Amino acid sequence: MSRQIEGVKGMRDLLPGEIELWQHVEGLARELFGRFGYGEVRTPMAEDTGLFVRSVGEETDIVGKEMYTFDDKGGRSLSLRPEGTAPAARAYIEHAINNKEPITRWFYMGPMFRYERMKTGRYRQFYQIGAEAYGSKEAAQDAEMMDMVVQFLGALELKDVTLNLNSLGDEACRPAYHAKLVEYLQAHREELCEDCKRRMETNPLRVLDCKNPTCQAVAAAGPNVLEFLCEPCRAHFDDLQRKLTVLGIKYVVNPRMVRGLDYYTRTVFEFIASHPALGTASTVGGGGRYDKMMKGLGGPDVPAVGFAMGLDRLVLLLKESGRTFTSPPDLFVAVADEGSQDAALALASRLRREGLRVDFDTRGGSLKSQMKRADKSGARFTLVLGEAERTSGQAKLKPMAGGDAIPVALDDVAKTLRAARLATAQAGPT
Known part of the structure; x- marks a missing residue:
């Protein structure tokens, strides 16, 4: 008797009866993002591994532990995309979009791949909806993008989602914060997990992103990044908060939030859902500003800001609401x-x-x-x-x-x- 072949662990089938929920979310995203002037972009699922090493960061868990990386038949190192921002940036640079228009707004949706521990709403092949805006360094662009997410969540009728906001500063003020953070972490070295002891030497901000409860307690008592912002970064962050207030968008300033990627500068944000169905995996989306990534990838010096949302988690929340989106035959x-x-x-x-x-x-x-x-x-x-x-x-x-x-x-x-x-x-x- 032939062995039954099953799907790869962490990669699942989406069948009729469930796929209608996905189509509903995707349809709303396309319609609403279009209202904000965002056009859809589709990038390959496999990219040169160096793209993610240089953008996401060699010392991140994504690059160090989670990427699906392989050599193709030509001996090139390729990786299945673990996130959507770096591929979109590569496409923007490769097609010289900056020479065609001063401001570019793109959105994307599709599968991403990370070999990580699975939990509620998280898979090794997972799906994201995201957007990127290139060419504007102003806080107004950050606020507009968050407004788009707020309106999207509202269209989905998802409630009890809180916007968390922070600023990580830039190359002018972050070094002083790094030095103070390392000094603090050194004093608490023995309380950290082994991963964080390594992160402390390579990228101390990653310690703030650790999910280990003991490491989280250490981080919570550490130096506050907002106290180290230079005047331009402080003005940008204040302007962003003012504009969110003008838009009627509620938010919480969370100085311990750093996100999990190396390319962020200044603004970072997360949308966190309070719902028992998500368990501890409560973040449904987030993003931030990455003004230096484009130049670091060999492209023009163009500021940018973006976000991504976990489609798997959004669908899970819709399921829990009891709403159905199937269209029965006439x-x-x-x-x-x-x-x-x-x-x-x-x-x-x-x-x-x-x-x-x-x-x-x-x-x-x-x-x-x-x-x-x-x-x-x-x-x-x-x-x-x-x-x-x-x-x-x-x-x-x-x-x-x-x-x-x-x-x-x-x-x-x-x-x-x-x-x-x-x-x-x-x-x-x-």
Whole structure:
């Protein structure tokens, strides 16, 4: 007996019945991001490994532990993308977009890959919706992007999501903070986990991002990055907070938040959901400003800000809300006799061309079994087609939710179904 092949651990199938939730979220993102002037970009799932080493940071857990990296047949080191910002930046540079327009706004959605410990809403192949804005260094761009996320979460009707905000400073003021942080961490070295002892030497900010409770307690009592901001960084952060207030966006200043990537400067932010379904994995999205990354990748000196949201977690929250987004068939066509199957197939095809959702069991079978299939499909109406209907050109639409059958000419089925759909929509939920 052949061994059954199963899916890769941490990489799952999305099937009808669930995929409609994903399509709903993706559709809302495309529509709303378009209102803000963002165009969709699609980058390859595999990139030169050096892209992530140089942008995300060699000492990050993503690059050091989690990337799916391999040599291709040409001996090149490639990695499946673990995040979307670096590939978008590479595309922006490679296609010289800065020479074509002063401000560029892009969004993306698709799978990312990280070999990490799985928990609620987190997988090794996971999906993100994100956006990047290039060309503006002003706090207004940061605020606009956060406004877009707030409106997106509102369109999804997700509640109890809090915006956390911080500034990491820049190359002018961060060194002083780093020095003070290292001095503090050295004094508490024995309280840190082994990973944080290493991070303390290579990138001390990563200690603040550790999930170990003991390390978190040490970090909480450490120096406050906001107290080290230079005047321009302080003015930028104050301006951002002022603009968020103007937009009516509530936020919490969280000076311990650093995010998990090396490329951020100044603004960083996270949207944190308070929902038991997420357990400890409560961050549904976040991002920040990365004004120096483009130049560091060999591109122009262009400021940028971006964010990404975990689509898996957003869908999980929608599931918990009990809302459904499936679109049941408008009609199920059942066949009363074998001689009517071709006519039924042709009727279903014509109605589909006219924009209706029509289900039809190509296996045929008894009328009783077909009606069971019609009921299971959730179709609004069923039409039984037999010799009598074909001869007379008349049939009946049976409401599956109950009620009297509606006489209808076969040529008028589409018109009658549209009228019934409109009447149902106007009546609203019962």
